[in-house]
Amino acid sequence: MSEIQIAVFTLNGELCGADSSQVKQIIKYQEVAKIPKMPKFLDGIINWRGNVVPIVSLNKRFELGETEINKKTKIILTTLNGKYVGFTVNDVVELLKLADEDIEIVPDIVQKAGNSYVKSVGKKGDKLVSIIDLDKVLADNEIKKIEKLKTE
DSSP, rough: OOEEEEEEETTTTTTEEEGGOOOEEEEEEEOOOHHHHHHHHTEEEETTEEEEEEEEEEETTTOOOOOOTTTTOOEEEEEEEEEEEEEEEEEEEEEEEEEGGEEEEHHHHHHHHTTEEEEEEEOOOOOOOOEOOOOSOOOOOOOHHHHHHOOO
């Protein structure tokens, strides 16, 4: 029996998670610098350890509304195409180990509805955790647009 470890976070009341192998670091929210002409879901950029890191609001990206910034707000750092990207979440709740039998693949109809970033659902007691593939949150053309904005 194998298991995966996921970082569980909240998005405006919804429980979500990401495979911990995709999470490079979780940091406290810090003020972002705005960039003109950026997509609505892009909050801005931060300087993290000398790297210019674009910050994407997962709430906005998934059309769940604005992220209320408070002391629990976190940024999940990952890499896409070898570059750091941060995802703003309301809170990181826990690291959770899930066995194979506690994970269900998302039905095709959900993925075909434009939710290809939700790869599976984890069952934690009576709660469901949508497991998000961080590599699929942004389309290739969106990543290129963000990279272009960083250099302007």
